[in-house]
Amino acid sequence: MDGLLKGLFGGNTAGAPKKADGDFPDFSPPSGAGSGPQVGAVSDVPYTKWYRVWERTSPKDFAQEAFIIPFIIIIAVLHMWGAGKNRRKAKTWAQANIPVLCDEFAVVGYSGVPRSPSSNEDIKIDGKIFKEKAINEFTTYATGRQNIAFVDVTITMLKRYNPLLLFGEMLLGLFFDAMAPSTENVEVIAYPFDGKEKDLVPPTPLDLEVDKKSKSAPSTYDGFVFAVVHKNAMRRLRENRYDVSLTFTKENAKLPSWLTVMSESAEITDLMLAPELIKAIEEAGDLFDYLVVTDQPMEKPTTIEEATPRKRTILSLRVPSSSDAADYVSSSNMLKAFIRLSDRLVSVAHFRPEVTRKLRNTREEETKRMKRADLEEKAEERKTNAEKIKKEERDRLLRNMSADEQKKFLAKEKEREQKREMKRQTRKG
Template identity: 55%
Template sequence: MADYIKGLFGGPKAAQSPIPAAHDADFADFAGAPDPSPASISPVTAAHISPTPAPFGGRPGVPYTKWYRVWERTSAADFMQEAFILPFIILIVLVHLWGTRTNRRKAKAWMRAHAPVLQQEFAVVGFGGRRAPGADDTLMKEKAGNEFVTYATGRQNVAFVDVKLSLLKRYNPLSQYSEMVLGFFFDSLNAPVERMEATSYCFDGKESQLVPSMGGAETKSAPNSTFDGFVWAIVHKNSMRRLRDDRYDISLTSTKDNPKLPAWATVMSEAAEITDALLTPELISAVEKAGEALEALIVTDQPLEQPKKLDETVPKKRITLSLHLPSSSTASAYDSTLPLFHYFLRMPDQLAAHAHFRPEAMRKVRATREEEIRKIRRVDEDEKAEERKLKSDKERKEKRDQLLKGMSAKEQEKYLAKERAKTQRKSEKARTMKG
């Protein structure tokens, strides 16, 4: 046993193992194996691994392999898909920038041409309050890439004026040309055009309600801004059908050509006396200068949509001017339409002074409005009667169900038979009266 322990701990008898000789034969194949040594890197592997430090702040001693060299492991063929898509993206961005800038340039040109007239007629123009005449950075607001608006207030007989410029969607040619094609093939869809729509909302004697600060002595000393309510318009003949279909107020008028106007224009009015009073030589001259850029000049007290409730029949007097915009982006392109725009701004003064007609001339106008009010009241009364009937039927049914619930089966059968007989007698009586 002592010799065995000495062999384990490297004693002189270590070569003598207590393990049986039969087991030594199992490990005879490993008897000549060399001693283990650290693994070495082959020359081929070493050639592909650079011992230099990694750039971009890498740790020294870390092998810098080809994986980090993107330009070595990729080629132009790997970016063929991007090469096809990228030009389209660049083209879309460039077209969008060109379209928006072109529309902004046209809107600024319109503002430069019309700002002096607006600032001459109104105390406040734009959205920056009272400003110097040369400050135009807040005169117009961009609501969309193809829509620009401005606002003016602070004038006698006019509460405020809204102006909207509707331009082509140059920043989106696909949408623009799709609308053009659809408008060409379908009459119900209007082809896109560039137009200016301005609406002047008249005080009509409501200064103290709309502007409370104007109450008291100022209101008493101010001229009367009221005038008779009616619908009257000068329209381009190409726009007649669309206006009559789209606007309820225009549908109340009758169309009649006037020899004082150009051949392409016509008058839509509710009474001949109204036309005689409003068709002044100054207006005729402005219409002739505007030419076919004029789409419509409308004086109205009725809503755009047919009223469904009595509240919607309350007159709201306003003047609307619609003009086609020229293709040029210069301020001088508006010289032909400026006289008509100026006349439009001053038209509330003319209405307050001269739009007071004889009762005989306004009889038909009032009859039309009263008939519409009667129709709305009739519909309203029918709806209320229907509601009362439904409520009465519901109460009767609840009372009948409650009554049947308290009866026995025999009493219920007797009650239902009596009810059927009563219903049959009513139907026979109705057939006899109809025959």
């Protein structure tokens, strides 16, 4: 009885097993286990395989991990190698070309602080001047120059950090024309002031004095579309850009055979192909993809607002595949010629009335086409809404009718439809 009462009210019973730390029960070691004489009592240190991993596992239990871990290590190593390779190549290009931007612009990079001429001798390529937007995309920015409001530079590298994705894109590029093969290129976009200096930059006393003497804005030029294109990039450019679809493609005797011109007028071509520009393009060679001067959007506009002229000049260059200094020098010379092209635009891109009229007519035709498409879309929308309202009214009438009235209504509706169909067939005949 005493033992029963102790069991009911929390007392210790003789047969209750003891618990070791960690909620594991004590086990007596089997015969022969451990050392020293065994007297049959429970040991203070319990014997269990739970604590002895080497006794309850074998190498074959880790076969799956042994197969997966090497792949994880390889992927991590390739990722780090690819990311490092992209950063090194982008930084090499920046070290060769950012000095050109520093010579031409007052502010280069994202700090917003103008650079002094003496600081251009030793330019440090850091996060303030050159930003890593993604593992395969790097950018920089420049502003503070006559005739150019600002310049955006984007360097796009191969996706070396993901070999499977890179191989897949290359494979798709071989079998499908719509998938362009992956390349490493630099795109430079320059946005001109176009006479809007007062809106973008606070005028200085000197600017105010110049405005008193001259009523015309100093940085304006006529809008047009012109391009010099490497023939290997011509098809891709026509497919990807709406603005060059307004031009005519023609060979030019001033250019080497591997280049072609896309222009809206022969007069524009003659004015744009300056000797210094041709020389820079020839030096760049296969590193040159295209140079576009445009006032039209890249994507085909669908509304009048999207078709608003926005002047830009775009340069596309390939990143040198080797570390040859000559390639980077030619790339820097091309960048310099591209930046100074804006000055030539301001000075010579003012065409005869005949050429200006032709350019204006082309843009007006595109505007009329968009207006017609917009009117047709709105008319179709009005027609759809009217039919919807008519159907809702018909359904409302049918709901309020009895069965006989509905039958008569549907019969008359069918008769009217048959008469309309007969009239249409009579007109066709």
